[in-house]
Amino acid sequence: MKINIQTFFSRMCKYKSFYIWLLKVIGLLGLVVLCLWLALRPKSPSYSIVSISVEQPSNSNGNGTISYSLEIENSNKDSSIYYDDTVLSFLYGEQEDEVGQTTIGAFHQGASNTRDVSNTVNAKPRPFKPLMNAISNATTELKVALMTRYRYKTWGIKSQFHGLHLKGILPIESNGKLSRKKKKYPLHPNSNKLGRSKIRH
Known part of the structure; x- marks a missing residue:
């Protein structure tokens, strides 16, 4: 079964874009969690x-x-x-x-x-x-x-x-x-x- 090379690369680009977007979302969530932790972390008496x-x-x-x-x-x-x-x-x-x-x-x-x-x-x-x-x-x-x-x-x-x-x-x-x-x-x-x-x- 032959795969069109153009279609193959098009799919790869879509997958790559999706993973980049997913990494950005995870990074943003991590940054939000870090900011919340720093803001809510209690100070020593x-x-x-x-x-x-x-x-x-x-x-x-x-x-x-x-x-x-x-x-x-x-x-x-x-x-x-x-x-x-x-x-x-x-x-x-x-x-x-x-x-x-x-x-x-x-x-x-x-x-x-x-x-x-x-x-x-x-x-x-x-x-x-x-x-x-x-x-x-x-x-x-x-x-x-x-x-x-x-x-x-x-x-x-x-x-x-x-x-x-x-x-x-x-x-x-x-x-x-x-x-x-x-x-x-x-x-x-x-x-x-x-x-x-x-x-x-």
Whole structure:
């Protein structure tokens, strides 16, 4: 059975045009899906220390205290966030000795919501003493570390858990209060962003 060469090439061109059109449609759909994913992908919550107060014990047998105010912001308009327990630690010195630690219980945060958490932590006597000595010289920095995990809820669907480990450096003035050079001090997921301390303890 003989096939007309002109008819054969005509059919091949039609098939080729169809496959090119199909590839364009698939590419366009892929681009739309990518744009939707980028637009709807939730942003990580942000944490900032708003205030710190380091205070001596009222008597020789008491413990020093660290009072803090932490701001937790969920900037997502379409996603709420479910947090597990959050561990907040205050560290001092080159060895990052733990001065105090507290746990913020699990909670749910609505979309476009900011939550303020304030509390007082009892300090450990051994690392607290050199901290207070440095504060009296107005040359100290207190470090803070935060660890938690959370998941988003978007359009009624919960995501998998995401781990979070943040750090920050807090300049403390001679009165034991957080420096007011900034309104708040954000915590960062990458410790390299913190830079090296300019103060020697």
